[in-house]
Amino acid sequence: MDTIGQLLLAYVAVLGFGLIINIPRRALNIAGWIGTLTWGFYLIVQVFDGGVVLGSFVGSVGIGVLSNVAAHYKKMPSIIFNIPSLVSFVPGSQAYQMVRNFALGKYVTAMGFTLQVVMITGAIALGFLIAELLNRLISFCILQWQRMKIE
Amino acid sequence: MTTDELIIATCLRAGKIMVENGSEISRVDDTMIRIAQNAGVIQANTYVTITGVMMSISGRNATQIASVNKRTIDLEKVAQVNQLSRTFADQQIDLPTLYAQLGELDGASRSFPLWLQLVGAALVSGPLMIMFRHETINTWPTIIIGTLGYLVFYLLNRYLKIKFLSELVAALFIGFAAEWAYQVGWGTNINDIIIGALMPLVPGVPLTNAVRDILAGNFVSGPARAVEALISAAALGFGIAVVISIF
Known part of the structure; x- marks a missing residue:
């Protein structure tokens, strides 16, 4: 129940962020589904005690690959799908705790949260890099497969 | 306007709209080069940054710059430019129409209420x-x-x-x-x-x-x-x- 609720919330949040940054109407639904699916990957990583960093990494790889697929399918730029879907992975909670602890003068705790923010952001960036690699690989494989079919 | 000038003006307008509304740079580059190639230019050079777009056609005199002063986030417009570029590549519209439609797109506000x-x-x-x-x-x-x-x-x-x-x-x-x-x-x-x-x-x-x-x-x-x-x-x-x- 809790899991289904989380997935539903992920869909709603991605839809909301899509409305704010004004993505095309016919892309909203697919962006929402990408958000839901990748949040599902994140939850699976959490079940196996993978931690937030690994979860964000897996999620952003998923977002990168799925957005590319959606971009080919809908013939739209892939940023339309990957920016809204990323909203659930933003380390907002940790970033807030960082600012709060700095403001309260608890520098040791604040540094801990800073490192968490840096690591999560880094994991998301690395996830995009790996996703780019996978995208190239997928399009290469499709090309080879089409060539084999023609011959 | 000569054809060269029109090609450059069209590419710059497309690039400017895309940068202004939050597209990534490599996509802008790609779209501009594509428009130029579909308009019959063999080698075009583009230089795109988030504050300005430049373009020239190799071997000709025409080079122009478009500066980008305001930046908002409106991914609908990015998708629209992409769509227009695709219809131009399919030869459904010609260059002057593309130029005019880009101008319309730039003026219109399509954001959600x-x-x-x-x-x-x-x-x-x-x-x-x-x-x-x-x-x-x-x-x-x-x-x-x-x-x-x-x-x-x-x-x-x-x-x-x-x-x-x-x-x-x-x-x-x-x-x-x-x-x-x-x-x-x-x-x-x-x-x-x-x-x-x-x-x-x-x-x-x-x-x-x-x-x-x-x-x-x-x-x-x-x-x-x-x-x-x-x-x-x-x-x-x-x-x-x-x-x-x-x-």
């Missing part, structure tokens, strides 16, 4: 608060403060046109409103309310584009966007820090 954007802000703030904090007691205060915070940001950004200042004021508003909700007894946890209410203001587009630009090797625009995202985040952080230090 304000109330729908506010609904979007509500949908972002509440659900993310529940997802991050695993509690539902503070949902309503978060949704309402998040929506009002986005409204403050939207109105200030529209009339002041300084994004970072609007973000700072919106963060201050969210902080004070959350503190007020806590004092009145409406919300039980000020931290959760602030985290959720801030989420619609997160600089998602500059951040994602910064990563994508840097990965694509655009070392002028990528870091510039990263700085933009960092200043936005710092503005939000300062606003909240002020409120926390006061109370």
